[in-house]
Amino acid sequence: MSLPIVHSCASRTMISNMIYLAQDSKCDTYRKLYLNYALQLIELTTKETLMQYNHIVFDLDGTLIDTENAILKTWQYTLETYGLKYSLEKLRIVLGIPTLDALELLDASVDQDFENKWIQNYSKFSDQAEFFPGTKDMLHFMKKSGFHLGVVTSRKKTEYESYFRKFNLEQIFDLIVCADDTLRYKPDSEPLLYYAEKSGTTPDSCIYIGDMPTDITCANAAGFTSGLVTWNHSSVLEPDADYIFSSPEDLLKLYNI
Incomplete structure (x- = not known):
């Protein structure tokens, strides 16, 4: 299971120490013990941190919809x-x-x-085009749990109306921001700041989840927490992402849903 990257300095130090001890240990039993403890620390820290993000905003192509x-x-x-x-x-x-x-x-x-x-x-x-396996169920669970869900996409409104209306996303998302809603596009921060303004929230209560480095750059520039998905089986890795999700279930588990 792929786990999110932790940015709390104290937690990162403890986790790094556990991983170092595991790598240095010549005993398999202790190696497994240290690694297990590191994983528990990661899960505990990320669960506590993620709960502050009640606005969960997604990219569309390559993140929720396999296009x-x-x-x-x-x-x-x-x-x-x-x-x-x-x-x-x-x-x-x-x-x-x-x-x-x-x-x-x-x-x-x-x-x-x-x-x-x-x-x-x-x-x-x-x-x-179709939903990635598990993404539709994940969205419904999060919606029922009371989270505010949004989309910020690089698609223009005409494209959205023509090719994505069939997914009935308006029934799931509170706000959908298209490319022509703002003057500047991702990776510029404007689309996410526009989302925050229209939603009446602040960047520090939002996480933006996408599949490309441009998504992570946009989120970090806007002051959003950033999440990278790898459930699309791409080879994209982005070291500046705050979290990495290998499956839709990872996101649900971290929110205790």
Whole structure:
């Protein structure tokens, strides 16, 4: 089980000491004892800390909804209309970043209508998108437990209305912030600060959970606590994340749900 990263100095020192003792021990029994104690300290500390975050805000693509295949195929299809051929594997670098940045990384020469074409072409593959296993149940449990749930996504409202309305997210989330609700986008802090303002809360009562380094940068810049999900089986790791969740159940367990 992957456990969150702990940032309390005292707790981190104790946990580090336990891990050091485990690594240094030549006795398997003591090694297991030290590691078990370290795990207990991590769980105790993170449970106490997480309870202060009553606003739990999520990214959408790659975090709650598995859209990776649909996104990559849309990129591949749209680029082919310009005579540009890329493998799906090479296109993975576009995930989680703005279109213009992605085109620059790909060194792709396209016209100004590319983004509109991309949005139109996404409809050809959007039916492949679905909730990651366990995420829908997790959201319902958290909603019933009284937490405020929100979404901050890089999707524009037109995209959201066209491709995500079928998930009935309005029944789960109190507020959904799209890219065109703010002037600046992730990784800038503005989208999360906009969420806090509209929700009548403060950043220190919020945690933002996403799957990309841009999500973690955005959360940290806004003063939100940051959480990185790895349940999408990506290879993304972000050392600046405050917490790491390997499954939706991890989040429920830490909140004692």
